[in-house]
Amino acid sequence: MIPAAFDYVAPTSLAEAVSALSEAGEDAKILAGGQSLIPVLRLRLAFPSTLVDLGRVDELRGVREDGDSLVIGAMTRHSEVMDDPLVRQYAGLLAEATATVADPAVRHRGTFGGALAHADPAGDLAAVALALDAELVAEGPGGRRTIAARDFFVNYLETALSPDEILAAVRVPKLEGFWGVRYEKFHRVAQAWAIVGVAAAVRMDGDTPGGSIAEARIGLTNMGATPVRASSVEGALVGAADRAAVQEASSSVAEGTSPPSDLGGQADYRQHLARVLTARAVTAAAGLGG
Amino acid sequence: MTEQLDAGLVAGEIAEHPDALSKPYAGGELGRGRRRKEDAKLVTGQTNWTDNITLPGLLHMTVLRSPMAHARIVSVDVSAALELPGVIAAYSGADLADVQGALPCAWPVTAEMVHPDHPPLAVDEVRYVGDGVAVVVARDRYTAVDALEAIAVEYEQLPAVVDMEAAIAEGADLVHGDKGTNTCFRWPFASGDNYAETVAAAGDDAVVVKRRFRQQRLLPTAIEPRGVVVAPIAAADEYTVYSATQIPHILRVMLALVTGIGEHKIRVIAPDVGGGFGSKLNVYAEEVLALVVAKKLGRPIKWTESRSENYQATIHGRDQIQDIEIAATRDGTLLGLKVELLADMGAYLQLITPGIPILGAFMYPAIYKMKAYDFHCTGVFTTKTPTDAYRGAGRPEATYAIERIMDELAAELGRDPMDLRKQNWIRHEEFPYDMVAGLTYDSGNYEAATEKAEQMFDLAGLRAEQERRRGDNDPMLLGIGISTFTEMCGLAPSRVLGSLSYGAGGWEAAQIRMLPTGKVEVTSGATPHGQGHHTAWSQIVADALGVPFEDVEVVTGDTDSSPKGMDTYGSRSLVVGGIAIHKATGKVLEKAKRIAAHLLEAAEGDVEFSGGTFSVKGSPEATMTIQQVALATFAAHNLPDGMEPTLDSDYVYDPENFSYPHGTHLCAVEIDSETGFTTIRKYVCVDDIGRIVNPVIVEGQVHGGIAQGIAQALYEEAVHDAEGNLTTGSLVDYLVPAAPDLPHFDTGRTETPSTSNPLGVKGVGEAGTIASTPAVMNAIHDALRPFGVRDIAMPATPERVWRALRHDDGTPRDASGTVAYGGPSTNATSGGTS
Numbered sequence A: 001m002i003p004a005a006f007d008y009v010a011p012t013s014l015a016e017a018v019s020a021l022s023e024a025g026e027d028a029k030i031l032a033g034g035q036s037l038i039p040v041l042r043l044r045l046a047f048p049s050t051l052v053d054l055g056r057v058d059e060l061r062g063v064r065e066d067g068d069s070l071v072i073g074a075m076t077r078h079s080e081v082m083d084d085p086l087v088r089q090y091a092g093l094l095a096e097a098t099a100t101v102a103d104p105a106v107r108h109r110g111t112f113g114g115a116l117a118h119a120d121p122a123g124d125l126a127a128v129a130l131a132l133d134a135e136l137v138a139e140g141p142g143g144r145r146t147i148a149a150r151d152f153f154v155n156y157l158e159t160a161l162s163p164d165e166i167l168a169a170v171r172v173p174k175l176e177g178f179w180g181v182r183y184e185k186f187h188r189v190a191q192a193w194a195i196v197g198v199a200a201a202v203r204m205d206g207d208t209p210g211g212s213i214a215e216a217r218i219g220l221t222n223m224g225a226t227p228v229r230a231s232s233v234e235g236a237l238v239g240a241a242d243r244a245a246v247q248e249a250s251s252s253v254a255e256g257t258s259p260p261s262d263l264g265g266q267a268d269y270r271q272h273l274a275r276v277l278t279a280r281a282v283t284a285a286a287g288l289g290g
Numbered sequence B: 001m002t003e004q005l006d007a008g009l010v011a012g013e014i015a016e017h018p019d020a021l022s023k024p025y026a027g028g029e030l031g032r033g034r035r036r037k038e039d040a041k042l043v044t045g046q047t048n049w050t051d052n053i054t055l056p057g058l059l060h061m062t063v064l065r066s067p068m069a070h071a072r073i074v075s076v077d078v079s080a081a082l083e084l085p086g087v088i089a090a091y092s093g094a095d096l097a098d099v100q101g102a103l104p105c106a107w108p109v110t111a112e113m114v115h116p117d118h119p120p121l122a123v124d125e126v127r128y129v130g131d132g133v134a135v136v137v138a139r140d141r142y143t144a145v146d147a148l149e150a151i152a153v154e155y156e157q158l159p160a161v162v163d164m165e166a167a168i169a170e171g172a173d174l175v176h177g178d179k180g181t182n183t184c185f186r187w188p189f190a191s192g193d194n195y196a197e198t199v200a201a202a203g204d205d206a207v208v209v210k211r212r213f214r215q216q217r218l219l220p221t222a223i224e225p226r227g228v229v230v231a232p233i234a235a236a237d238e239y240t241v242y243s244a245t246q247i248p249h250i251l252r253v254m255l256a257l258v259t260g261i262g263e264h265k266i267r268v269i270a271p272d273v274g275g276g277f278g279s280k281l282n283v284y285a286e287e288v289l290a291l292v293v294a295k296k297l298g299r300p301i302k303w304t305e306s307r308s309e310n311y312q313a314t315i316h317g318r319d320q321i322q323d324i325e326i327a328a329t330r331d332g333t334l335l336g337l338k339v340e341l342l343a344d345m346g347a348y349l350q351l352i353t354p355g356i357p358i359l360g361a362f363m364y365p366a367i368y369k370m371k372a373y374d375f376h377c378t379g380v381f382t383t384k385t386p387t388d389a390y391r392g393a394g395r396p397e398a399t400y401a402i403e404r405i406m407d408e409l410a411a412e413l414g415r416d417p418m419d420l421r422k423q424n425w426i427r428h429e430e431f432p433y434d435m436v437a438g439l440t441y442d443s444g445n446y447e448a449a450t451e452k453a454e455q456m457f458d459l460a461g462l463r464a465e466q467e468r469r470r471g472d473n474d475p476m477l478l479g480i481g482i483s484t485f486t487e488m489c490g491l492a493p494s495r496v497l498g499s500l501s502y503g504a505g506g507w508e509a510a511q512i513r514m515l516p517t518g519k520v521e522v523t524s525g526a527t528p529h530g531q532g533h534h535t536a537w538s539q540i541v542a543d544a545l546g547v548p549f550e551d552v553e554v555v556t557g558d559t560d561s562s563p564k565g566m567d568t569y570g571s572r573s574l575v576v577g578g579i580a581i582h583k584a585t586g587k588v589l590e591k592a593k594r595i596a597a598h599l600l601e602a603a604e605g606d607v608e609f610s611g612g613t614f615s616v617k618g619s620p621e622a623t624m625t626i627q628q629v630a631l632a633t634f635a636a637h638n639l640p641d642g643m644e645p646t647l648d649s650d651y652v653y654d655p656e657n658f659s660y661p662h663g664t665h666l667c668a669v670e671i672d673s674e675t676g677f678t679t680i681r682k683y684v685c686v687d688d689i690g691r692i693v694n695p696v697i698v699e700g701q702v703h704g705g706i707a708q709g710i711a712q713a714l715y716e717e718a719v720h721d722a723e724g725n726l727t728t729g730s731l732v733d734y735l736v737p738a739a740p741d742l743p744h745f746d747t748g749r750t751e752t753p754s755t756s757n758p759l760g761v762k763g764v765g766e767a768g769t770i771a772s773t774p775a776v777m778n779a780i781h782d783a784l785r786p787f788g789v790r791d792i793a794m795p796a797t798p799e800r801v802w803r804a805l806r807h808d809d810g811t812p813r814d815a816s817g818t819v820a821y822g823g824p825s826t827n828a829t830s831g832g833t834s
C-alpha cells in the first residue's frame, strides 16, 4: 500500500528539529527508523500532515558515559545498541533484549528512542527501560526535561511526551557490582513480537555468583496496556537462594496484570507464561540453574 | 574428438568465432547436481518481474475492495474519484457489467453442482472481504491509491456465513440467496467392498477408530504477489497480457472465453514469476479487469497486488473438516476406510475450487491394502475468499488424515505405529498394485525407504530414550512422529481428467529446435515459477542429444514462442513436460539418423548414435556429430529424397498413468510442558521420487516442501472473526516460519523408478509438504498421548498444546494410566468405536 501524501522535513540539528516540529503543528509526526510508523502510514491508519525526519540529526546518535549513567541517543539504531561495548558492559539486559527485536533488517533501521516513544507494550525495550530505571530526556520548545521511565509510559501507545517534544536521549543507570541479567522472550517464530517477555536483572549477595539474591528488577512485556514493573515480586525475590525459592517468589508476578487476549494468546495463558518466564529469567540471571 | 567441432560443411567462407561452435558432450548430465541456470539472474536482480515492466503511456489500476463479508451494494459513486487530477477512469461493477464476463470454474465436479455467477467486479452483492467493487485507473500508482478513498459505496449489510457446519444447517443464512442453498455439491465415491458390510462381517473382531480432523485455512504467501500488465494494440484489437501466473496457456484460453476477444488476438507472457504454490494457478478478476479496461481505454494498464490484498483476494488453501473412520481386525489387518468431508469453497468457485477435495479422494487409502472404501464430500459456500489449489491440493489433507488415524489405531490396538504400517502396506513385490480407490500404483518400495529412514533417525534409540524419560517424568516431552506417505503426481492422463469432469486435458507439449550452429532451443509448455525447469530441461536434452548443457536454451512462458502447454502445477512438469521433451528429442534423433546415414553413405540400420556422434558399424572413421548433421540439414544441399530440411520436432505427451512418489518421514519433537512450546529436534526423510534428473533441485524442493508442511502443523492459520473479517491479514499475525524456526533436514533417497514413463521419474514438487505435516503432528500426539490427549487442532500452537495438557479447571493432567505405544492394550474396545 501507499501512504497518503505528507510534507517532509529533514533537519540536521536537534534545535532545528524542535522548531520544525512546532511549526508543522499538531498533525506533524517525528520519523525515526520508520519501522513502526511507515507500516501504519502504508496501511493508512494515520495521516500526518508533516514528517520531521530525525535521520540526519547526528547529535541524537551514539552511546556515551556520563558518571553513573550511560546516555544513549534516541536515534541510536538497535543494531548499534546491541553491539555497543558500553551497553554490553553496563546495561547487558538492554543488549540482550535488543538482540531479540525483529530481524537484522529491522534492527538496522529501528531506533532505541523510536521504540520507547512508540510505547507498544508488546515491544521488548520498554520493559527493559523500566527495569533499569532509565530516564528519558525530552526536548521541546519550552526546553529540556527528564522523565522517569515509570512516568513515561502512560497508556497503550501513549507516552508523557507532548506532541511538540522530541525524545532526545535515554539515561540508563549503570549496573555496578555483580548483576546477572536475562531477557526471556516467548514468541512463536523468531522474527515475531513477544507474546510475553520478562526482563530480569539480579544482584547477588556479596557481589559474587551463587549465594542469594540481594536485589532484583523485573520488567514485563505485553502484560497490559503499558510495560509493567513487577515490584512486589522484586521484594519477594530478595534472599532467594535456589530454584524453588525463585519459583515461589515468581508465582505472584501476574497478580494485578491485565494482559490482552488476542491471536497471540488468551490472558490466562499470558499470565501463566509470565510466571514461568519470570522464574526462568531470574534463575538464569542469578546463576541458580544448576 | 577435436577440441572444437568445426563447422566443416558451411558453404562458402565464413570466419567462425571459436565460441560459436560446440564443445563435445562430456556425458553424465542426467542425475548431475548442477547449480540452477536461473539463479545468477535471480541473485543479481536481473529479473523481469511483472511489476518491473514499464511501457510508454502506462496507466495504473487499483481495486476498491469490500470491507464487509456480505452486503448488498446499494450504490457506487465514482464521480469524486474522477475529479482528482491524474485519474483517467473509474468504474463500478455495474459500469463494466456488460463487458467483464464471469470468472471461470473449469471443474464442475457433478452435473448438479451449484455454480454461481462470478463477476470480476461485484455488481449487486459483495460476498467476501476483499471482493472487488470498483476500479480506478490513473497516471501513477499514488493517485490510483488515493482515488480509492474518494469512491463512495453504500452497502446494506447481509449476514456473514463463516462456519461451514452452520452454513449447511437448516435455515442457514445464504451466501447466494438465489441458489437456495449453501451446498455447492455432494460427491459420493464408494470403491471396493461395501464398507459397512465389511465391518459388520468382521463382527466382534472389528476395531473401529473415528476422528475428526480440521485442515485449517492457509494463505499461500508466494514471495511475489500477483500482478498484471496489459498492452493493447487498439487498432488491431490485439493484446499482450503479462501476468505473474503459473498458467499462461490456460489463461489465454480463458481470457478469450471470458471476454470474447479472439484467442488468436491474445498473447500471454508469464515473465519471471516469484512462486505460486498453486495460488497463481487461476484466472483472477484483476487479469480480466486489466484486459477489459485496457481495451476500453486503448492504453496499457498495470495492476500490482499489495500483501494485504494478496491475503484477501488471492485464493486460500485447505479449509476442510474431515470425519474419518478406520476399521481393522484385532490383529491389525485393515478392513476399510470411511471419509466424510466438508470442503469450504469460499464465496465463489475459482478455476478448480471444487476439484481440490476430489483430488484428495483417491489418496486416503494411501499405501495401505484394504478392501472397502467409502468417501463422501460436500462442498460448502461461505462468505470468505475462495479456496483453490495450494501445494499438494487435496493430497496433503488426505495424507494427514490417514497418517494421523493410523497412529490412533495403533494406540487403540496397543501396537507400535510403524509395525502396524508394515503389516498393512503394499509389499514391493506386489507392484503394480490396484488400490481400493481405483488407482494402479505402478511401483514403489516402502520397505527400503523406511529401513533407510529408521537407520538415519535412530528410531530404536529415540524410542528407548523416550521410555526412559517418561519414566523420569521429564517435563520436556519427547514425541516421535511417522509419516509413510505416497501421493499422485503428473497431472494427468487426459482420459482420467475427462472421467472426473475436468474441463481440459493433462498433456504437455515440447518442441526442439536444432539451430544451424548446433545449439538447441527447447520450448516447453510447463511454465516455471521458481522450480528450475530451465536447468532440468537442459540436462534432459543435453543427455539425449549428446550436446553440452550450455548449448541448450529453454524457452517458456510466452504463448507466442512456446504456444502450446498445460502449464505448471501438481508436480507435473518433469513427469509430463519432461517426458514430452524427452520424446521430442527422440524424433530429432530419428531424423538426424536418416540424414547422417545418407551423408555417411551407410544403411540406416548400421548407424549408431552415442555421446552426440553418429557412427557406422564396422567403419570407425565414418562419423558425424549431431552438430554437423544440424548444419548439413540447415544447408539442405544433400538430404535424402523427399526429406523436410529440418530436424525440429514437436511432441505432445499424454501420460498413461499418474506417478506415485513415496517416502518415509520421521520427526522427533521436544515439547516444553510448562509453556506448550514445540521444538523439532530431528527431522529425517527418505523420499523415493524415482529417477533423479538433478539432485540439487530435488533437495531444494524437498526442503521448501517440508518447511511448508511444518508451517501448517505449527504456525500458519487464516483466522476469520464472526463477521468474516480475516484477522490474520498481514505477516504480523499470519506466522510464516523462516530459517531460524526450522530444524536441519536430514534428507535421503531411494530410487525405485516409475514404470509408467521412459525416464522413470515421479515428481517432487509437493512431496515434502504432503509428508511433513502428519509427521510433525504425529510426533506431538505421541508426546502427549500418555496424558490422554486425543487430538490437537492445527496449528499446534503453544497455547493449544498447553491447554491440552490441562483439565478444564486448569489443573495439569498427569501421565499415569494411559497407554503408550507397545504398552498393554488396556483400552482397546471390542467391536466398538473410540
Ligand SMILES: Cc1cc2nc3c(=O)[nH]c(=O)nc-3n(C[C@H](O)[C@H](O)[C@H](O)COP(=O)(O)OP(=O)(O)OC[C@H]3O[C@@H](n4cnc5c(N)ncnc54)[C@H](O)[C@@H]3O)c2cc1C
Pocket (backbone or CB within 6 Å): A029, A030, A031, A032, A033, A034, A035, A036, A037, A038, A054, A074, A075, A100, A101, A102, A103, A106, A109, A110, A111, A112, A113, A114, A115, A117, A118, A122, A123, A124, A125, A161, A165, A166, A167, A168, A191, A192, A193, A194
Ligand atoms: C517486522 C517488524 C518486527 C518487529 N518486531 C519487534 C519486536 O520483536 N520487538 C520490538 O520491540 N519491536 C519490534 N518492531 C518495532 C521496532 O523495534 C521499531 O523499530 C520500533 O518500534 C520503532 O522504532 P523506529 O525508530 O522505527 O520508530 P518510528 O517507526 O520511526 O516511530 C515510531 C513512533 O515513535 C515516534 N517517535 C520516534 N522517534 C521519536 C523521538 N525521538 N521523539 C518523539 N517521538 C518519536 C514516531 O513519531 C512514531 O509515532 C518490529 C518492527 C517490524 C517492522
